[in-house]
Amino acid sequence: MYLIPPALLVAVVIASVWLERWSVPVILVALGTGIVCGSDVLNLWHFDDMRLTNQCANLALVFILFHGGFMTKRADFRAVALPASGLATWGVLLTAAATFAVLRWVLGWSMELSLLLSVIISSTDAAAIFSILRRQALPQKLSSTVEIESAANDPMAILLTTVAVASLASGKSLEMSTILLFFWKFGAGPLLGYVAGRVIIRLFNWLTPQDRGYYYVLFIGVVMLTYGLAELAQASGMLAVFAAGFVVGNGSFVHKQGVQNFSEALSTIVNTAMFVLLGLLVFPRQFAGVWQEGLLLFLVLTFVARPVAVFIGTSGMALGFRNKVFAAWAGLRGAVPIVLATYPAAAGLPIGNEVFNLVFFAVLLSIMVQGSTLGHLSKWLGLSEPARPRALFNLEMITMAKSDYDMVIVDLPGPKGAPGPRLRDLQLPDGAIITLITRGDAVVLPKGETRLQGWDQVTVLAHAPDEDKIREKLVEKFSTEPSTP
Numbered sequence: 001m002y003l004i005p006p007a008l009l010v011a012v013v014i015a016s017v018w019l020e021r022w023s024v025p026v027i028l029v030a031l032g033t034g035i036v037c038g039s040d041v042l043n044l045w046h047f048d049d050m051r052l053t054n055q056c057a058n059l060a061l062v063f064i065l066f067h068g069g070f071m072t073k074r075a076d077f078r079a080v081a082l083p084a085s086g087l088a089t090w091g092v093l094l095t096a097a098a099t100f101a102v103l104r105w106v107l108g109w110s111m112e113l114s115l116l117l118s119v120i121i122s123s124t125d126a127a128a129i130f131s132i133l134r135r136q137a138l139p140q141k142l143s144s145t146v147e148i149e150s151a152a153n154d155p156m157a158i159l160l161t162t163v164a165v166a167s168l169a170s171g172k173s174l175e176m177s178t179i180l181l182f183f184w185k186f187g188a189g190p191l192l193g194y195v196a197g198r199v200i201i202r203l204f205n206w207l208t209p210q211d212r213g214y215y216y217v218l219f220i221g222v223v224m225l226t227y228g229l230a231e232l233a234q235a236s237g238m239l240a241v242f243a244a245g246f247v248v249g250n251g252s253f254v255h256k257q258g259v260q261n262f263s264e265a266l267s268t269i270v271n272t273a274m275f276v277l278l279g280l281l282v283f284p285r286q287f288a289g290v291w292q293e294g295l296l297l298f299l300v301l302t303f304v305a306r307p308v309a310v311f312i313g314t315s316g317m318a319l320g321f322r323n324k325v326f327a328a329w330a331g332l333r334g335a336v337p338i339v340l341a342t343y344p345a346a347a348g349l350p351i352g353n354e355v356f357n358l359v360f361f362a363v364l365l366s367i368m369v370q371g372s373t374l375g376h377l378s379k380w381l382g383l384s385e386p387a388r389p390r391a392l393f394n395l396e397m398i399t400m401a402k403s404d405y406d407m408v409i410v411d412l413p414g415p416k417g418a419p420g421p422r423l424r425d426l427q428l429p430d431g432a433i434i435t436l437i438t439r440g441d442a443v444v445l446p447k448g449e450t451r452l453q454g455w456d457q458v459t460v461l462a463h464a465p466d467e468d469k470i471r472e473k474l475v476e477k478f479s480t481e482p483s484t485p
Contacts, residue, residue, distance in 0.1 A: 004045050008033055008276050027125075027275045027334055028367045034279015047280040050356070054346040056277060057339035060270035062227045062241050064335065065154060067267035069193075069245025070260065072148055077246075080145045083317045087145070087327075088153035091313040095331075096122040096160060098305035099297075107296065112168060116355050119164050120341050121301060121362060123157035124150045125334025129374075138384050142323045146330050154336045155239040159185055161340045169347040181234065189230055189239030196226040196240065197247025204253040205404075215255050216262045252464045257407045258396050271335060278338050278360075286357050294361030301362065302370065306331040322381045329377055333366040395436050395459050406464045407435075410474050411457050418454035423447065429469050432462035 012033050016026040037044040077084065100118035103109045109117075129150045138146075163182050200222045207218070223241060230240035249260075287294070310328040319327070341359035345352025378384035395407050412420065423434060423446055436459035437444035437452070444450060452458065452474075460470050 004037070008037055009272065012272055012276060025367060025371050026272060028371065030272050030275035031279040031364065031367075034276040035282055035284060036279075038280045038282065040282075040284045045280055047277070048283075050281065050342055050345045050352070053277055053281050054339070054342040057274050057335075057342060060274040061154070061158075061238065061336065061339060062223060063263070063270050064267050065238055066223050066226075066241045066245035067263045068152070068154075069242040069247075070249035070263055072152070072246055072249065074246075074250045076140075076144045077148055080141055080148060083314045083319055084145045084148040084152065086313050086317075087149040087310065089156055091149070091309045092122045092153050092156040092160070094309035094313055095301070095305045096157075098308045099301055102300045102304055103297070107300075109293075112349075113351055113355065115164055116161075116168070116344055116349075116351070117297060117358060119157065119160040120343075120355065120359055121297070121333055121337045122160065123153045123333075123336050124331045125336060129330060129332055138326075138378060139323070142319075142326065142383065145319070145323075146327055149327075150330075150332075152242065155189070155236055155242055156186075157336060157340065158238045159236055161343055165343045165347050165349070168344075168349060184234065185236040186239065188233065189236030190243040192230045192233065192235055193226065193240035193243025193245075194247055196222070196229070197244040197251065200226075200244065200248050201251040201253045204255065204259070208254070212255065212258060215259060219259055219262060220266075252467055254404055254406060254464055256464060256467075257409065261396065274335060274339070281342075282357075282360055286353075287361055290354065290357045291361060294358050295365070297358055298362040298365040298369075301333070302329075302331070302366065322383060326378060326381055326383055329370060330374060331366075332370050332374070333363040337363050404464050405431075405461060406467075408432075408460045408462050408464075408467045408470050409457060410460065410471050412452060412454060413475060414454045416453075416455045420452035420454065420456075423450050423452070426473065428460070428473055429462065429466040432460050432466060432470055435459050435461045 012026070012030050015033065016024070016029045019029060036042055039046045039048070096118045099122070100114050103114040103117060104111060129146060159182065162185075203218070203222065204215070207214075223244070226244045227237035227241050231237040245263075253259075307328040310324050310331075314324060314327070337359050338356075341356040344355045349355075375384070426434075428434075434446045437446050437450065438457040438459075439453060439455075444456070458474060460474075462470055
């Protein structure tokens with residue numbers, strides 16, 4: 001317990017940092033580490049508990065989806081609401097339908113296997129897409145569409161899988177009650193999540209604990225409680241936590257930056273640990289019996305189902321042919337399909353183990369093939385250029401007194417080095433003070449004569465409710481500033 005698991009985590013981080021120059025996703029490193037250290041290779045840890053893995057993965061997904069909603073900005077969502085939300089809903093349905101049609105009626109696979117595979121593997125993976133594209137700068141509309149879709153389409157796949165597994169496990173055909181339950185889950189989940197998000201914001205603003213660690217304990221509690229209450233009401237807990245994260249992330253409350261940092265850290269921890277655990281659960285020798293079917297599943301999904309979903313799902317939305325080609329290839333599969341693949345076995349279905357191995361093999365191919373070529377494709381299509389590096393320095397507001405002040409961090413638009421306004425010319429809300437400017441690897445001392453530049457990261461100490469105004473003022477002044485130094 002105190003040797004092998006921590007050693008695995010350390011190995012994942014070291015390997016991820018070393019492989020970062022080739023944009024290898026951390027989830028692939030974590031999976032590989034788990035597989036190598038599992039029963040079939042080095043045999044450092046024999047692990048085959050599918051039910052425990054399912055429970056741990058579900059818990060991890062709660063925090064991953066909440067953070068996905070938290071980081072989805074309202075302005076970005078509005079700009080691409082139709083294509084992103086469309087791909088996240090009917091796009092998932094189209095992907096599942098096209099996959100099922102080919103598997104069942106072209107390849108002749110069984111009804112049960114075709115149904116389970118098509119719904120389980122119908123969503124894309126946000127963590128994989130974010131980690132691979134972090135070095136590429138895409139057009140805002142395209143990047144927002146792909147990122148928001150990948151963050152928002154998991155609940156639909158989870159919902160479809162839950163309904164399919166429950167129907168097959170009960171041995172009953174799809175009844176009207178099941179259909180009504182589906183619509184209830186899909187409709188009530190976001191509503192309960194919205195209410196929970198508003199309550200969470202009020203709670204954060206009302207409490208002022210002396211120890212900031214209490215905020216993190218409170219965060220874990222309210223996120224898990226949101227999921228639990230939604231499930232108690234037979235609504236979709238995953239949809240509820242994503243909606244709650246969206247509301248909280250776009251709301252204003254004290255210590256927001258600290259909560260965001262903790263949410264990001266916790267999401268990364270559970271995501272990495274989950275993939276190591278999933279890697280341990282895999283027995284590569286079993287791939288010998290399913291690799292051909294797994295390859296077919298990957299080919300059908302990548303070259304038939306995903307393109308059909310993108311081109312039909314975004315028709316009439318002026319997305320552009322090159323953008324659609326990129327969005328179709330950006331349909332990476334990742335954490336959620338592998339987690340969902342544990343559901344049939346956990347529910348006692350006889351083909352559960354076969355489903356898991358097929359899905360795992362197809363996801364592995366997706367990460368390796370699409371993940372390793374996505375950046376090159378964006379360059380080949382003329383859609384990308386080197387992206388801005390992440391700032392190495394930041395500040396966090398910590399106070400023991402009751403205050404609505406917090407740190408607001410604004411990433412200025414490109415191109416890199418483009419001259420913006422001087423600090424003395426900015427008309428920020430009362431009480432707002434620029435405390436830090438990060439420019440690449442350097443810290444710029446904020447003075448009145450300091451001129452902002454493209455790709456600067458600006459940290460402002462301000463009243464939390466003024467966050468949107470500050471962002472608007474900085475970006476607006478920067479975009480309208482003459483291009484003279």
